[in-house]
Amino acid sequence: FRHSSQYRFWSFTPEQLTQKRIQVNAQATSSVGESLRNFISENQANLAEEDIKSIEEKAVPVTMEEEIKLVSIYAKKLQGIAQHLNLPTEVVGTSITFFRRFYLENSVLQMHPKLIVLTTIFLACKSENYFIGIDSFSQKTKRPKDSILKYEFQLLESLRFSLLVHHPFKPLHGFFLDIQAVLHGKVDLKYMGQIYDKCKKTITEALLTDVVYFYTPPQITLAALLLEDEALTTRYLELKFHGNFQAASDSTNQESNEVISKSNLTINFDVLMNLITSCKQQIEKPTTVSVEEAIAIDAKVQFCSDPNKL
């Protein structure tokens, strides 16, 4: 995983992520501010006093926090469109991931999210070998072809050309199997199947949050499992890691070293539990934005990009 582009380019601490967003927003704010000033000076002659006043009041660059809200609104829209297109779970996940990463490199002030949503889904389909020709894609989404294709390069460049995304879905399948082995005979399979389906949904929701930048895919999976069934997940992890870790501290006992040498698991149970618990809390944190607020933010972006609308 540490060799993957996902770790090398798209893993951050919360501080780094905030810093990145502040920087992108600041850059866009200054260039929008400048273009608004130019707009006013170039149109001085035919702008009435109250026009200038309303531009200064309403065409105000959005803040970083407002950007985050607008992006998360459109990420949900994107998820809806991708699911409406009946795309496989992983393709939906990749679409969301590409979209959110794009807005770590660009501001909504430079590229309105509605312009890039379909391009993102189209590129994700290609990248995940779920190829849909532009003709049928344009037909299904009722959007002209070139409006979808024209941003493909820019999207690819903003993604830093990293297209391979590791999602928490395969780890979910892996843990589904390993839980059966570690808790053999103690888990009801039908119940496990229900957990599995619920976790898939939780994971797709998690992809809409920043946990994808702070945690590895399997950690997100374990957080989703913890969310769905804390007792089962804790029991599994204790048996899987705590036993070994416990034995390591009790070095007198010969067979415990065999346990370590056999599994040589170097994962510390307590560290892992703290980590996936904090991940779980972040997944649970609501990110809803009210419609009014969404409209207000969107209006600001529109007026900034085209003050004539005012």
Next chain:
Amino acid sequence: EYTKEKKVGEGTYAVVYLGTKQSTGRSIAVKEIKSSAFKDGLDMSAIREVKYLQEIQHENVIELVDIFLASENLNLVLEFLPSDLEVIIKDKSILFTPADIKSWMLMTLRGVHHCHRNFILHRDLKPNNLLIAPDGQIKVADFGLARTVPSPHEILTSNVVTRWYRAPELLFGAKHYTSAIDVWSVGVIFAELMLRIPYLPGKSDIDQVEVTFRALGTPTDRDWPDVSSFPAYNKLQMYTPPSREELRRRFIAASENALDYLCGMLTMNPQKRWNTVQCLESEYFKEAPSPTEPSKIK
């Protein structure tokens, strides 16, 4: 930072130039992807090259040095690799030894193994995609047909791998194949290195089936369970597999372990075919002669 000094190749979706990385003076190859060539936007081959080369850093896989957009074209900056195994095989003035072949096989398998352990299928292994660096290292190149190992239910196209190196399951139109298809290709390349002529040169997809089974025997349900369930299995000419003696005569330079290694990679049944770990750990690589040090291969 990068110059394009000499055009050295042109394909359907890209033009390749030789150039230099200005800051270091390093020779590089620039693969310029033609944006207009593909009506569906960015070409799938380009997307695959970018997607997989970004993830793989290995001595025996071509290095993606950089990527940049210039005047609406995507440019992949790759390490410069002046030759390839096809050139070596064809040029009869070049003499090479069994130790050289073993070295090329070892490096190729290391590169392919690294792809497979990252769950990436190459799907176009052939001599001219095994490039040779100035220091003699073999580098697996051209990931334009690569893809990740599919999810179990996914359906794959069998129209991959250049015909002569195409595994029998692909010839039968398999949709759920595995990394075993790459191992078959490596096996055919090994045979070609020993014979210095193409081993299974089918003139068409139909002829490829004929050529493959005439050389290695027509598979049956006994050695390849359910092979007869492939729609394309009917109307097949039945050939018996070659005896060990016949194989010895065909590959006179090959030791017993080399023949085992060849047969392991060219096992008809993909479920039984050797994987890259079995290949790398085979007796062939342990017995004399040891593989030539890459930089010493003439």
Next chain:
Amino acid sequence: DASKRFTINDALYEDPFIKDLQERKEFIASGFRVDYVYNRVLTEAFM
């Protein structure tokens, strides 16, 4: 740490979806192997 943090115990796995595929002719003939699937998802889980 190149060691795998899991062992494949397919006798202990109840995975109806995969088990079903394993029985299908077109999967068997294509070279489909259950241990490859398990190895893939367990590797992703323990990476």
